[in-house]
Amino acid sequence: MAQIEEVPVGTQSLDRFGTVLGEEALRRAGATAAAARERLAGRTWWNVNSTAQGGGVAEMLRDLLPYVRGAGIDARWVVMEGESTFFRLTKRLHHAIHGSAGDGSPLGADERAAYEAVTRANVDALLPRVRRGDIVLLHDPQTAGMAPPLVEAGATVIWRSHIGTDTANDQTRLAWDLLAPYLTGVAATVFSRAAYVPDALDGAPSVVIAPSIDAFSSKNRDLPDETVRAVLVRAGLVGGTAGSAEATFEAQDDTPRQIEREASVVSHQTLPSWDTPLVVQISRWDPLKDPEGVMRGFVTLLDGPDPIDAAMVLAGPDVTAVADDPEGATTFAALLTAWQALPEAHRSRVHLANLPMADIHENATIVNALQRHAAIIVQKSLQEGFGLTVTEAMWKGRPIVASAVGGIQDQIEDGVHGLLLPDPADLGAYTAALRRLLTDRAEAERLGAQAKERVREEYLGVRHLTQYAELLERLDGPAA
Numbered sequence: 001m002a003q004i005e006e007v008p009v010g011t012q013s014l015d016r017f018g019t020v021l022g023e024e025a026l027r028r029a030g031a032t033a034a035a036a037r038e039r040l041a042g043r044t045w046w047n048v049n050s051t052a053q054g055g056g057v058a059e060m061l062r063d064l065l066p067y068v069r070g071a072g073i074d075a076r077w078v079v080m081e082g083e084s085t086f087f088r089l090t091k092r093l094h095h096a097i098h099g100s101a102g103d104g105s106p107l108g109a110d111e112r113a114a115y116e117a118v119t120r121a122n123v124d125a126l127l128p129r130v131r132r133g134d135i136v137l138l139h140d141p142q143t144a145g146m147a148p149p150l151v152e153a154g155a156t157v158i159w160r161s162h163i164g165t166d167t168a169n170d171q172t173r174l175a176w177d178l179l180a181p182y183l184t185g186v187a188a189t190v191f192s193r194a195a196y197v198p199d200a201l202d203g204a205p206s207v208v209i210a211p212s213i214d215a216f217s218s219k220n221r222d223l224p225d226e227t228v229r230a231v232l233v234r235a236g237l238v239g240g241t242a243g244s245a246e247a248t249f250e251a252q253d254d255t256p257r258q259i260e261r262e263a264s265v266v267s268h269q270t271l272p273s274w275d276t277p278l279v280v281q282i283s284r285w286d287p288l289k290d291p292e293g294v295m296r297g298f299v300t301l302l303d304g305p306d307p308i309d310a311a312m313v314l315a316g317p318d319v320t321a322v323a324d325d326p327e328g329a330t331t332f333a334a335l336l337t338a339w340q341a342l343p344e345a346h347r348s349r350v351h352l353a354n355l356p357m358a359d360i361h362e363n364a365t366i367v368n369a370l371q372r373h374a375a376i377i378v379q380k381s382l383q384e385g386f387g388l389t390v391t392e393a394m395w396k397g398r399p400i401v402a403s404a405v406g407g408i409q410d411q412i413e414d415g416v417h418g419l420l421l422p423d424p425a426d427l428g429a430y431t432a433a434l435r436r437l438l439t440d441r442a443e444a445e446r447l448g449a450q451a452k453e454r455v456r457e458e459y460l461g462v463r464h465l466t467q468y469a470e471l472l473e474r475l476d477g478p479a480a
């Protein structure tokens with residue numbers, strides 16, 4: 001039998017949202033929570049995933065579950081156990097769901113047997129704790145194999161995929177051929193976008209629940225202007241002096257700390273000043289985020305009859321720190337070579353920043369400050385899952401220029417919450433969008449303000465939890 005580890009979950013009151021939601025929205029959330037508490041009295045809501053740390057799912061569970069417990073519902077989080085061979089196999093599945101071959105290893109009968117041995121050992125460890133009528137929410141491909149015995153034990157089982165792709169191919173079919181048989185008896189499946197629901201799932205209803213961001217985290221909490229400046233000066237991203245404010249951030253335990261680490265920035269001569277409008281893209285160093293295209297399009301604005309006074313910061317996680325992502329280092333090296341080949345007048349306006357990763361709250365605070373300071377946030381991805389960097393920038397009221405790919409299309413209506421690029425490879429359209437927002441600041445502000453409202457309504461934790469509550473209500477049928 002495997003060891004199922006329970007992750008401690010704190011409690012948090014929904015009242016906290018009083019600072020970001022209106023009274024009416026807060027009242028509705030409270031009513032939803034009360035109804036859910038009644039519905040789930042005597043039942044436990046289990047969440048099962050494969051890691052307590054690292055990755056978006058763990059982050060989301062850590063952010064959201066405290067509100068559920070705070071509402072008086074017995075929400076639990078348990079983490080399954082597996083060995084490296086299992087996680088290599090599930091990583092292979094993960095790539096296949098995205099439509100790519102990963103390491104090219106097979107996904108056949110042997111792999112199914114290996115997968116099942118691990119999920120069976122885990123579900124055997126969990127079963128004695130699950131009662132008939134409990135809700136079990138299984139997250140991602142690692143856990144799908146646990147579904148059938150839980151269904152048999154009388155639990156309401158929901159499986160959620162946090163990944164997906166719009167277009168089916170041989171790889172996606174391989175992945176769903178392996179996973180679908182485990183999901184025939186579940187009460188529902190959940191996907192982040194409608195386009196991600198695969199044809200292979202034809203039993204249970206599939207519902208769409210988009211991700212959300214945590215408005216109170218280091219990444220997204222409000223920062224006064226003077227703190228933004230102090231953080232960016234301390235982190236070595238903006239020149240000049242920090243002013244009188246301190247570059248403080250709050251760690252998870254609410255203790256105040258100072259930004260101590262500088263970003264490693266490749267610049268020609270000087271850093272941008274505080275007053276220079278910044279065009280910013282923040283992403284992993286990944287060819288699919290097209291950092292080179294982002295740079296090449298930007299520099300054309302610096303020439304011609306109407307040159308624009310602006311600078312660009314391309315930022316990502318320190319490539320020397322992310323040991324498990326050798327592709328990051330390769331992508332950054334290629335970008336650096338392209339930057340070195342730029343004429344001096346262009347090079348001096350583009351800054352390549354590797355952000356320190358030693359303390360996740362410090363990194364998140366730098367990302368927060370950079371997003372808040374940006375005149376424009378760019379996300380010129382060639383492909384995208386959901387695009388959390390876009391949600392984060394929208395929440396900060398920034399004007400955004402982004403590709404119409406993946407979940408970005410769900411988040412931004414073109415001309416309402418930002419500007420969308422129908423063809424991410426069209427550099428002319430990209431630079432025209434940048435020029436438009438850098439010269440028409442009233443338009444930029446309007447888009448930014450509407451983007452923030454959109455996140456308030458659609459992409460905060462309350463909406464996310466309300467959708468889970470609605471799903472449970474639907475699965476239980478109408479109350480007696």
Ligand code: UDP
Pocket residue numbers: 219282283284315316317318355363364367385386387388389390392
């Ligand atoms: N991010 C970060 N530090 C960095 C660069 C990126 O914390 O130096 C975060 C970013 O804020 C976002 C996430 O990484 O929360 C990227 O998620 P997204 O959905 O945009 O893209 P993915 O990396 O999943 O393709």
